[in-house]
Amino acid sequence: MSQGRDRGGRPRSEPARAAVLWAVDDLLAKVGYAxxxxxxxxxxxxxxxxxxxxxxxxxxxxxxxxSALDAEEELTVPPxxxxxxxxxxxxxxxxxxxxxxxxxxxxxxxxGEAQHDPAVAALLAGxxxxxxxxxxxVSRVAPDADHDRATALLIGPMFFWILSGRDxxxxxxxxxxxxxxxxxxxxxxxxx
Amino acid sequence: MSQGRDRGGRPRSEPARAAVLWAVDDLLAKVGYAxxxxxxxxxxxxxxxxxxxxxxxxxxxxxxxxSALDAEEELTVPPxxxxxxxxxxxxxxxxxxxxxxxxxxxxxxxxGEAQHDPAVAALLAGxxxxxxxxxxxVSRVAPDADHDRATALLIGPMFFWILSGRDxxxxxxxxxxxxxxxxxxxxxxxxx
Amino acid sequence: MSQGRDRGGRPRSEPARAAVLWAVDDLLAKVGYAxxxxxxxxxxxxxxxxxxxxxxxxxxxxxxxxSALDAEEELTVPPxxxxxxxxxxxxxxxxxxxxxxxxxxxxxxxxGEAQHDPAVAALLAGxxxxxxxxxxxVSRVAPDADHDRATALLIGPMFFWILSGRDxxxxxxxxxxxxxxxxxxxxxxxxx
Amino acid sequence: MSQGRDRGGRPRSEPARAAVLWAVDDLLAKVGYAxxxxxxxxxxxxxxxxxxxxxxxxxxxxxxxxSALDAEEELTVPPxxxxxxxxxxxxxxxxxxxxxxxxxxxxxxxxGEAQHDPAVAALLAGxxxxxxxxxxxVSRVAPDADHDRATALLIGPMFFWILSGRDxxxxxxxxxxxxxxxxxxxxxxxxx
DNA sequence: TACTAATCGAGACGGTACGTCCCGTCTTTGG
DNA sequence: CCAAAGACGGGACGTACCGTCTCGATTAGTA
Numbered sequence: 001m002s003q004g005r006d007r008g009g010r011p012r013s014e015p016a017r018a019a020v021l022w023a024v025d026d027l028l029a030k031v032g033y034a035x036x037x038x039x040x041x042x043x044x045x046x047x048x049x050x051x052x053x054x055x056x057x058x059x060x061x062x063x064x065x066x067s068a069l070d071a072e073e074e075l076t077v078p079p080x081x082x083x084x085x086x087x088x089x090x091x092x093x094x095x096x097x098x099x100x101x102x103x104x105x106x107x108x109x110x111x112g113e114a115q116h117d118p119a120v121a122a123l124l125a126g127x128x129x130x131x132x133x134x135x136x137x138v139s140r141v142a143p144d145a146d147h148d149r150a151t152a153l154l155i156g157p158m159f160f161w162i163l164s165g166r167d168x169x170x171x172x173x174x175x176x177x178x179x180x181x182x183x184x185x186x187x188x189x190x191x192x
Numbered sequence: 193m194s195q196g197r198d199r200g201g202r203p204r205s206e207p208a209r210a211a212v213l214w215a216v217d218d219l220l221a222k223v224g225y226a227x228x229x230x231x232x233x234x235x236x237x238x239x240x241x242x243x244x245x246x247x248x249x250x251x252x253x254x255x256x257x258x259s260a261l262d263a264e265e266e267l268t269v270p271p272x273x274x275x276x277x278x279x280x281x282x283x284x285x286x287x288x289x290x291x292x293x294x295x296x297x298x299x300x301x302x303x304g305e306a307q308h309d310p311a312v313a314a315l316l317a318g319x320x321x322x323x324x325x326x327x328x329x330v331s332r333v334a335p336d337a338d339h340d341r342a343t344a345l346l347i348g349p350m351f352f353w354i355l356s357g358r359d360x361x362x363x364x365x366x367x368x369x370x371x372x373x374x375x376x377x378x379x380x381x382x383x384x
Numbered sequence: 385m386s387q388g389r390d391r392g393g394r395p396r397s398e399p400a401r402a403a404v405l406w407a408v409d410d411l412l413a414k415v416g417y418a419x420x421x422x423x424x425x426x427x428x429x430x431x432x433x434x435x436x437x438x439x440x441x442x443x444x445x446x447x448x449x450x451s452a453l454d455a456e457e458e459l460t461v462p463p464x465x466x467x468x469x470x471x472x473x474x475x476x477x478x479x480x481x482x483x484x485x486x487x488x489x490x491x492x493x494x495x496g497e498a499q500h501d502p503a504v505a506a507l508l509a510g511x512x513x514x515x516x517x518x519x520x521x522v523s524r525v526a527p528d529a530d531h532d533r534a535t536a537l538l539i540g541p542m543f544f545w546i547l548s549g550r551d552x553x554x555x556x557x558x559x560x561x562x563x564x565x566x567x568x569x570x571x572x573x574x575x576x
Numbered sequence: 577m578s579q580g581r582d583r584g585g586r587p588r589s590e591p592a593r594a595a596v597l598w599a600v601d602d603l604l605a606k607v608g609y610a611x612x613x614x615x616x617x618x619x620x621x622x623x624x625x626x627x628x629x630x631x632x633x634x635x636x637x638x639x640x641x642x643s644a645l646d647a648e649e650e651l652t653v654p655p656x657x658x659x660x661x662x663x664x665x666x667x668x669x670x671x672x673x674x675x676x677x678x679x680x681x682x683x684x685x686x687x688g689e690a691q692h693d694p695a696v697a698a699l700l701a702g703x704x705x706x707x708x709x710x711x712x713x714v715s716r717v718a719p720d721a722d723h724d725r726a727t728a729l730l731i732g733p734m735f736f737w738i739l740s741g742r743d744x745x746x747x748x749x750x751x752x753x754x755x756x757x758x759x760x761x762x763x764x765x766x767x768x
Numbered sequence: 769t770a771c772t773a774a775t776c777g778a779g780a781c782g783g784t785a786c787g788t789c790c791c792g793t794c795t796t797t798g799g
Numbered sequence: 800c801c802a803a804a805g806a807c808g809g810g811a812c813g814t815a816c817c818g819t820c821t822c823g824a825t826t827a828g829t830a
Contacts, residue, residue, distance in 0.1 A: 003331060009774030010826045033308035034236060040814055048777050053818070108307040114223035114357060115304030121357050130356060153371065156348030163355070165306060165313050170340060171791080179345065183371050208807080210815035231785055240808045245787070344794040393800025399801075417692035423790060432803045437792070494769070496691030497739060499684040500609035502611065505741050514740060532746060537755065540732030547696050547739070549690060554724065563729065567755050585779035585819040592781075615811055624782040629813070 013053075019141055020052055021066040025102065028063065033109035036063075060110055060120045067106035075133035083141035084177055087154070090137045091173035093110035094130075094158055095148045108163065130155055141151055142184045154180050201359065204247075211237035212244055213258040220265035225301035252305055252312045260319055265294055267325035268320035275333040276369055279346070282329045286298065286322075286350055291360045300355065322347055334376045346372050388483055396439070403429035404436055405450040409486065412447065419492035420447075444497055444504045444547035452511055459517035460483055466563055467525040469500045471538070475557035478514075483552045492547065514539055526568045538564050588631075595621035596628055597642040598707055600765075601678065604639065609685035636696045643682035644703055650677055651709035659717040660753055663730070666713045667749035670734055675744045684739065706731055718760045730756050 022137035027036045029095055036059055042049040056062045072095050078161040097104035107129065114121040138150045157179075161171045215237035219228045221264045230250055248254045266289050272278040289296035299321065307314040323343055330342045345368040407429035411420045420443055426433040440446045442559075458481050464470040481488040491513065498505040515535055522534040545555045599621035603612045604626040614633055618625040633637045650673050674682035683705065690697040710727045718726055737747045 004795090008772055008828050010776075011774085011828095013776070034305075037816060038818085050778085050819085051776065054775080066250065083280065102375035111306030112304035113226075113356065115300040127359050128356075131358075149367070152349035152353045152363065155351070156352035157344035158348070159356075160351040161344045162213075164303065164320075164351075165317050166323075166340075171344065175341070179375055183375055198797070200797050201801055202807070204806065220826065229785060238808090240806095240810095242788085242809085246806075259782085394802075396801085397802070418689075421790060422792085429710070432805095434793085434804090435802060459611035460807085492691040495740065496688035497610075499688030499739065509741050512740075516740075532742075533751070536733035536737045536744045536747065540729035540736035542732070543740075544735040547691065547734075548687065548704075549701050550707075550724075555728065559725070563759055567759055584777055584823055586781075588780065613811060614786090624780095626783085627781065630780075640820085726809085727784095 006099055011092075013047075013051075016045070016047045016051055017055065019047055020056075020062060021045075024059065024062045024066050025106070028106055029102065033113070034064075040063065053062060057120065060113055060117070060123060063106050064110060064127075068129065070103035071097065071101075071107055071129045072133065074103055075129065076136070079140055085182060086137060086141055087177040088174050090134070091177050093156075093175055094155065095162075095168065095171070098162045114187075115165040130159075138184075141181065145184045150180075150184050151154070155181050170172055205243075208237070208239050208243055209247070210265070211239055212248075212254060215239075216251065216254045216258050217298070220301065221294065221300055225352075229340035235263065239376075248360070249310065252302055252309070252315060255298050256302060256315055256319075259295040260321065263289065263293075263299055263321045266295055267321065271332055275373055276366075278329060278333055278373055279369040280366050283346075283350060283368050284327070284362065286347065287354075287360065287363070287365055290350070290354045303355075322351075330376075337376045342372075342376050345375060397435075400429070400431050400435055401439065403431055404440075404446060407431075408443065408446045408450050409490070410492065411503045415488065417443075417447075417497070422548050442503065444494055444507060446500070447490050448507055448511075452513065454482055454487035455481070455485075455513050456517065457517075458487055458535060458568050459513065461538040462468040462521070463524055467565060468558075470521060470525055471564055474518070475538075475542060475560050478539065479546075479555070479557055480550065482542070495547075522568075525565065529568045534564075537567050564566055588729050589627075592621070592623050592627055593631065595623055596632075596638060599623075600635065600638045601682070604682055604685065605678065609635075609639075609689070620662075634695065636686055636699060637694070639682050640686060640699055640703075644678040644705065646679035647673070647683055647705045650679055651705065652712070655716055659712075659757055662717055663713060663753040663756060664750050666710070667730075667734060667752050670731065670748070671738075671744065671749055674734070674738045687739070706735075714760075717757065721760045725758065726756075726760050729759055 008045065016072060023041050024036070027040060027044060031040070038052055038059060039049060041054045041059065041062065052062075056065070075090075075093055077086070077089040077093050095110060098108065110120055110124055114124050130172075134151045134154050135147050139144060139148050142150055156175055158171055159171070162168055214226070214264055215233050219232060219236060223232070230244055230251060231241060233251065233254065234244045237244075241368075242253070248257070266353060267281055267285055269278070269281040269285050272281060290300065302312060302316055305315050326343045326347050327339050328347065330337060330339050334342055350365070354360055386450040404425060407425050408420070411428060413423060422436055422443060423433060425443065425446065426436045436446075440449070447505075458476055459472070459474075461477050464473060474527055476529070482492065494508055498508050518535045518538050519531050522529060522538065524529050526534055530536055542555055542557070546552055577616070580640070596617060598683060599617050603616060603620060607616070609691060615625060617635065617638065618628045621628075628638070630642070651666075651669055653665040653669050656665060664692055674684065686696055686700055690700050707727055710731050711723050714723050714726045714730065733752055734747055734749070736745055
């Protein structure tokens with residue numbers, strides 16, 4: 001099952017890998033994404049700079065590896081029989097994720113970088129965390145809807161509100177959930 | 193009427209100012225935001241590096257000054273008696289702005305930077321281009337609605353779709369306009 | 385008697401000139417020659433930078449103008465009938481000049497600069513402060529000696545001792561005076 | 577026998593070190609000490625600026641390292657049974673050193689800088705090239721004399737003559753040697 | 769029990785942008 | 800014509816991080 005040839009040689013140091021992932025997370029919180037450097041990560045991890053470059057190309061890659069799992073977990077809500085509750089729980093999780101979560105801070109930093117760095121954009125496109133988790137909710141509460149359109153309607157308002165720097169307290173997950181459910185129920189459609 | 197009389201000293205060079213603003217715009221298109229440097233801007237503008245630093249602190253400030261006016265203009269649509277047309281025109285302008293416009297590329301770069309640079313966030317907060325132009329539309333088609341909530345619903349889906357790197361062709365301004373109008377008309381509200 | 389045409393126009397500001405000369409002296413003591421800049425001089429003098437450049441080309445020129453008179457005065461000793469006393473008084477003045485005097489610090493700085501700046505070397509060559517004052521002593525105590533050779537023998541040892549950074553306390557003007565007088569009296573010459 | 581074991585790390589590049597020392601020497605001759613810059617040295621040596629700063633703090637340090645050995649060699653004269661010849665050869669070497677030698681030009685530049693830069697003064701104090709070489713001569717021709725005093729008498733006159741910018745042709749090593757020997761022989765001393 | 773081969777740390781290397789400082793000049797207003 | 804003010808192009812400063820490159824020292828699996 002093991003991939004890669006492994007013909008002799010010293011195996012990759014797992015402690016080093018873990019230390020780097022931990023360090024990148026720690027630095028994001030302490031100094032912010034912009035001030036985070038490959039050099040700083042290596043030093044905080046107590047690892048040679050060469051070792052970092054051997055396994056990752058950019059700080060974005062490290063940060064993504066360090067936070068993707070957490071992000072997916074935080075945005076996965078247990079199914080609820082009541083669609084309104086289901087959607088509300090998801091939007092509450094999204095609100096927490098975008099404003100208070102550690103993994104969410106990493107996501108915002110990466111999405112910000114993706115606006116002007118195609119490599120980071122490609123990295124994020126490879127694993128659509130927000131889209132996947134939203135689609136899971138959509139397929140439960142509106143299995144027949146256009147999933148892409150529904151995802152945009154579900155995530156969009158809160159995403160815009162928070163990423164454009166508005167006061168997170170002034171947006172209400174329950175209200176958005178109600179609006180979303182009204183929007184995707186066919187009878188509420190206004191025909192052109 | 194002008195305050196702050198020019199008490200001595202050589203006046204600021206308008207050609208230099210214009211050259212810097214032009215250079216920053218040119219560089220954004222040619223090399224991208226990340227590869228844009230204060231040094232590069234100064235050299236392309238044919239201006240001393242000191243002169244750039246004298247008037248702006250960061251490339252973000254220059255870029256903002258260079259693009260804010262254009263952005264506001266591009267997102268201002270003429271009123272239309274038909275609300276659907278009015279909103280659709282705005283969303284079309286927004287779509288163009290976020291995907292193809294020069295000023296929009298600047299906005300995306302700045303908003304990206306704002307995710308991990310409080311100074312840039314403050315800069316953008318000072319002039320809410322998207323919010324202001326959206327509010328203008330909202331106050332025409334739904335003067336009684338909560339403007340903040342309506343703005344989020346209007347802009348959010350397209351904003352999310354494009355900034356999260358999805359295919360811009362797969363989102364339809366007219367459809368979003370219809371959905372938006374259905375939602376903000378009081379009679380379509382679902383009461384809690 | 386006034387030289388220069390003086391055809392109208394505002395006359396040179398004497399307060400400004402004095403302020404610059406004072407400032408250059410003050411700065412030499414406070415920050416040292418190397419850290420002294422034209423900008424700093426102008427600011428301390430409360431004078432426009434342009435005004436400094438209008439009348440002097442370099443800080444060396446200003447410093448020379450500010451200290452030459454004082455230097456000449458400090459190194460001029462009153463004649464004494466006893467040659468030993470005469471020479472000793474001169475060497476004591478020279479010792480004080482090179483180690484403790486304000487004007488002497490300026491001289492050392494300029495002579496240092498002259499080692500690698502021909503312009504400063506030319507400036508110093510224009511007014512031979514040490515040579516002139518030493519020659520005055522020599523012409524009193526040994527009017528028939530070769531004045532150049534005598535000057536070198538008189539000044540050289542102390543000049544070398546102090547400028548090469550040795551402890552000034554370990555050199556004795558009286559001893560040097562005695563040695564000098566022995567050297568320049570013909571009967572002490574050892575024929576080759 | 578070598579202490580300081582090489583515990584990891586790429587070893588210092590000897591070619592880089594040599595290139596810098598060569599460059600500093602070349603620049604001193606070509607553009608002079610004042611116009612010599614760390615940037616210029618690095619560029620001429622084909623070496624990164626950081627590499628220069630890693631090993632030296634100032635151009636003075638580099639110049640000192642580049643010229644001290646040569647200086648010591650140039651000022652070391654072979655012993656001669658005839659004291660007059662011995663001293664004359666030394667003074668001739670000193671004359672050449674101060675007026676025509678490459679290493680001597682470096683020494684003059686450094687001694688000049690030392691007049692207003694304590695760091696350079698300390699640098700020169702650490703290796704007393706003139707003093708050491710002169711003391712070697714003194715201990716041969718006048719082992720019983722006060723070496724410090726004798727050094728000042730030996731070097732001083734020529735040192736002053738040349739560093740104060742006088743015509744080097746008008747000073748005669750043989751004459752100075754004769755005068756010096758007459759002075760330091762105990763029997764020629766004038767008692768106080 | 770060696771040998772092999774990739775990893776690890778350490779740290780120097782050339783390169784480049786940073787933001788600051790001073791240079792000497794120029795261009796205003798105002799005495 | 801001079802002076803103060805202050806912006807201008809130029810260029811060196813010393814620092815930081817980039818990504819690459821030797822090094823010696825480890826640390827498995829393989830022979």
